[in-house]
């Protein structure tokens with residue numbers, strides 16, 4: 001029997017700490033939460049924006065959307081059904097969602113099974129082996145739940161994506177302000193935000209190709225000559241509003257967590273969608289790959305981690321290392337509980 005419950009602050013605070021494990025662009029964690037009288041509010045924290053790379057705030061919203069979906073998974077694991085109103089107040093565009101709670105007797109759908117992936121999922125910038133045939137088919141439904149569409153990019157259009165990548169790399173390379181911003185969010189291992197050096201390929205391993213944003217050189221060693229055979233999928237939306245970005249973020253989280261549950265390695269990518277000329281090519285490639293939504297939001301590299309396959313078979317790749325886990329701000333820093 002369904003009953004209505006007011007969730008206690010401790011349970012909500014625990015769910016928020018799981019929400020904060022969500023991926024965010026450069027691990028900026030641009031969210032802040034407020035719990036007042038049984039209602040949780042999610043705000044975008046614009047003090048943590050990256051205005052050169054993301055002037056519209058699209059990637060900020062996608063990141064917050066991912067946190068919102070992580071929150072859903074954590075709440076549903078605790079038999080709390082979130083009632084979510086996105087962008088509920090047109091006078092306050094930074095209020096992204098208001099969440100109230102309804103107690104349940106039974107777990108909801110697959111969300112409970114996803115709970116264990118919240119702590120396991122991470123961005124892996126090493127090359128992947130291709131996913132097994134059919135492994136991606138089921139993931140599209142996870143995007144559709146949030147009004148986004150997932151398309152597997154047809155490899156035949158690789159040359160077009162190479163061109164998109166060259167355009168984006170050229171624009172980024174010549175932009176000192178972009179590099180300063182990126183370097184500011186590249187942080188030592190153990191820092192509470194930013195991308196840790198131990199999660200970034202070192203100078204010998206990093207490569208400027210379609211599947212990688214060029215970051216400052218890190219400490220992650222990748223076997224020389226390793227080829228990336230990952231699949232590339234794209235999340236698109238019908239329009240390009242803050243609500244779409246929030247939805248794309250929820251779809252991103254759902255696809256990433258379901259992929260993790262299927263033992264697939266993942267890496268979100270936005271270098272091709274943040275430069276308008278390369279985004280246009282991505283739109284064209286997506287359309288040729290069967291996509292009908294016109295607004296590319298974020299790509300995801302998905303595949304099998306050849307490193308863990310080797311470890312499982314007892315052979316460790318020479319020179320390869322595990323990426324360092326990126327840090328997070330504490331729940332006390334991001335959640336205000338109003339008595």
Ligand SMILES: Cc1cc2nc3c(=O)[nH]c(=O)nc-3n(C[C@H](O)[C@H](O)[C@H](O)COP(=O)(O)O)c2cc1C
Pocket residue numbers: 021022023024025026027059060062063066121122123124125194195213267268269270271298326
């Ligand atoms: C909107 C968004 C854009 C991202 N863009 C990139 C990207 O272009 N390249 C990349 O390597 N990682 C990208 N990431 C992954 C983040 O860098 C990563 O989530 C963050 O550093 C936290 O690490 P984690 O995912 O391992 O928890 C992106 C993530 C999000 C949510």
